[in-house]
Amino acid sequence: MRAEQTRRELHALPGRRYKQRENRQPATMTKSYSEDSMMPESQSASTWTDECLSSQDEHELEKKGEGREAAAKDGDPEDVDALNRLEEDDDDEEEDEDEDGDDQKPKRRGPKKKKMTKARLQRFKIRRMKANARERNRMHGLNDALESLRKVVPCYSKTQKLSKIETLRLAKNYIWALSEILRSGKSPDLMSFVQALCKGLSQPTTNLVAGCLQLNPRTFLPEQSQEMPAHMQAAGASFAAHPYSYQTAGLPSPPYGTMDSSHIFHVKPHAYGSALEPFFDSVLTDCASPSFDGPLSPPLSVNGNFSFKHEPPTADFEKSYAFTMHYPAAAGLAGPQPHAPLYAGATQRCDLSVENMLSYEGHAHHERVMSAQLNAIFHD
DNA sequence: TAGGCCATCTGGTCCT
DNA sequence: AGGACCAGATGGCCTA
Secondary structure, three states, X not given: OHHHHHHHHHHHOHHHHHHHHHOOOOHHHHOOOOXXXXXXXXXXXXXXXXXXXXXXXXXXXXXXXXXXXXXXXXXXXXXXXXXXXXXXXXXXXXXXXXXXXXHHOOOOOOOOOOOOOHHHHHHHHHHHHHHHHHHHHHHHHHHHHHHHHHHHOOOOOOOOOOOHHHHHHHHHHHHHHHHHHHHHOOOXXXXXXXXXXXXXXXXXHHHHHHHHOOOOHHHHOHHHHOOOOHHHHHHHHHHHOOOOOOOOOOOOOOOOOOOOHHHOOOOOHHHHHHHOOOHHHHHHHHOOOOOOOOOOOOOOOOOOOOOOOOOOOOOOHHHHHHHOOXXXXXXXXXXXXXXXXXXXXXOOOOOOOOOOOOOHHHHHHHHHHHHHHHHHHHOO
């Protein structure tokens, strides 16, 4: 696991990323071009690619590409200009070659197919490299956004990063769980909340969620469920049959987890006693046509004032803040209108206060302590 | 060694 | 024309 962490960390370093590329044969080198307008008629795809990407060209283009990439990265306009000039030079060369060719070859009827001159080839490859660089940047931006998402969902860990797909699933569950809290106005119990978070997650991620909440992952084992109180077993059954599960949703289940109660439930009767009521159980069973993969409400933008059932209703702000919505700044955008049912059910516990709303950036450090606050709530 | 995850390249499509 | 977005393909790295 440590090795995996190290690998991920190294992957995140740009230097490593490009170093790695140097040692790797690009996938495109082995790819054959099918019917490509840029491909010369007289050449087969394989020979064309071989010729196009001779070692010399590769070397030249690699230098250009690195320069452009660095320019794009550093924002150095001079480097970009230099490459643009290089492309202009290619244009000049192309025109010269075209003129030469007209003198020697008879003109052909029909749509004029552009010859794949060396200059055109160069331009094509440069265009491709620019597109590749843009695509890389785009994907890096996407990854950055995903990293931001990792930080605002529960269980953020630098040492054990959630995979992309698990991050999205956990985020979806988290949004849904918070939305349900607002919609119902009920305070959830720990187990139901964790269950909601873990829906459809892989076993390792489920364990991670449990670990972040300082819950013993062993309590997720099947035999543990038999020791549940009766009402919890019933709740587990309802969760197992929950329509949001990947089984019933027609989505691939393993290895992304199953929804049977065996690995969802764990109970700490000493902590919650018989007063523990599965919060989301009622929510889930009450939903007439729940569609977990359907459109969900966006993250609500309120400073929520939630408390769990084992807490006194007048929980102080420090504790309740653990379940503060993450994007208060968006409250004004969303507005209460589209979420009227949610707000209507949550008026008793949610305190909508624009003054207390923080910017997203200002919220960042709160996200990081959220897990700790969750722990404080659950393990008082 | 198979499978998961990831980064990257690529060509197609749509939009400005 | 060029950029953004997307999905498929490929190969590397890692773990069970």
